[in-house]
Amino acid sequence: MRIATWNVNSVTARLPRVLAWxxxxxxxxxxxxxxxxxxxxFPSEELRELGYESAVNATGRWNGVAVVSRVGLEDVxxxxxxxxxxxxxxxxxxxxxxxxxxxxxxxxVPNGREVDHPHYAYKLQWFEALRAAVAEDAAGGRPFAVLxxxxxxxxxxxxxxxxxxxxxxxVTEAERAALAALRGTGLTDVVPRPxxxxxxxxYWDYRQLGFPKxxxxxxxxxxGNAPFSKAVxxxxxxxxxxxGKGASDHAPVVVDLEV
DNA sequence: ATGCCGGCGAGGCGCCGA
Numbered sequence: 001m002r003i004a005t006w007n008v009n010s011v012t013a014r015l016p017r018v019l020a021w022x023x024x025x026x027x028x029x030x031x032x033x034x035x036x037x038x039x040x041x042f043p044s045e046e047l048r049e050l051g052y053e054s055a056v057n058a059t060g061r062w063n064g065v066a067v068v069s070r071v072g073l074e075d076v077x078x079x080x081x082x083x084x085x086x087x088x089x090x091x092x093x094x095x096x097x098x099x100x101x102x103x104x105x106x107x108x109v110p111n112g113r114e115v116d117h118p119h120y121a122y123k124l125q126w127f128e129a130l131r132a133a134v135a136e137d138a139a140g141g142r143p144f145a146v147l148x149x150x151x152x153x154x155x156x157x158x159x160x161x162x163x164x165x166x167x168x169x170x171v172t173e174a175e176r177a178a179l180a181a182l183r184g185t186g187l188t189d190v191v192p193r194p195x196x197x198x199x200x201x202x203y204w205d206y207r208q209l210g211f212p213k214x215x216x217x218x219x220x221x222x223x224g225n226a227p228f229s230k231a232v233x234x235x236x237x238x239x240x241x242x243x244g245k246g247a248s249d250h251a252p253v254v255v256d257l258e259v
Numbered sequence: 260a261t262g263c264c265g266g267c268g269a270g271g272c273g274c275c276g277a
Contacts, residue, residue: 009265009266009276010265010266010267012266012267013265013266013267034266034276036266036267060267060268061266061267061268061274061275062267062274062275111275111276111277112277113275113276113277151276151277153277165277168277169277170277203277204261205264205276205277206263206264206265206276207263207264207265208263208264209261209262209263210263210264211261211262212260212261212262212263213261213262214261217277219277239261240261242261243260243261244261247261248265249264249265249276249277
């Protein structure tokens with residue numbers, strides 16, 4: 001079974017690539033972030049023609065997440081139970097579903113913007129709500145994983161140059177403590193293989209030759225519980241998908257499971 | 260070559276991303 005997570009930066013703009021990628025990789029379950037559509041505009045019909053069902057939580061221009069599966073899609077939950085609002089709005093940043101033997105969440109963690117910005121406090125609150133919401137499944141006996149764009153680099157090695165991130169979000173102690181608390185529920189970071197260079201970055205800024213210079217970050221993560229992690233046979237970053245015209249600024253993270 | 264930002268909704272540009 002092949003499960004992946006991919007921040008597509010607009011599923012509308014990325015649709016040809018997403019469809020071709022699903023076909024060429026034979027991915028069974030894809031967790032999507034930043035759909036940048038409403039649920040009505042999500043390309044459920046095009047995906048259905050390829051044999052995939054879609055669970056979507058999306059409201060328009062910003063954010064938006066989905067789980068796309070060709071191995072079943074049941075018990076869909078849209079949103080983060082107990083999650084905080086931002087400026088009075090409950091943003092579409094989480095959706096979960098059971099796909100065959102595995103339960104997955106697709107999450108798009110708030111960016112935080114700046115350390116002294118309200119969005120950063122919101123980010124930390126969001127993490128705490130996520131921890132509480134997944135604790136039971138994380139400790140359970142069924143393969144379970146939280147996949148998505150976490151907007152945190154777990155270690156200093158997960159950014160291309162730590163010195164450039166001094167005082168920035170994504171590398172702070174509080175954000176990493178939030179990740180550690182999430183792992184404390186029983187989840188493990190399933191670190192993918194890099195297909196080139198020595199570190200599995202998943203994101204490269206569009207600007208200033210970020211990708212050709214490999215000035216990347218590893219912020220798209222797969223956190224699996226013990227039954228999930230035990231079943232992993234391979235994991236890699238499909239950096240080829242970051243190449244060329246019409247690429248997202250994130251590459252897919254792919255996990256193969258023997259379940 | 261992987262090559263100098265892209266997407267969206269608004270509206271003739273600003274916001275957002277990390």
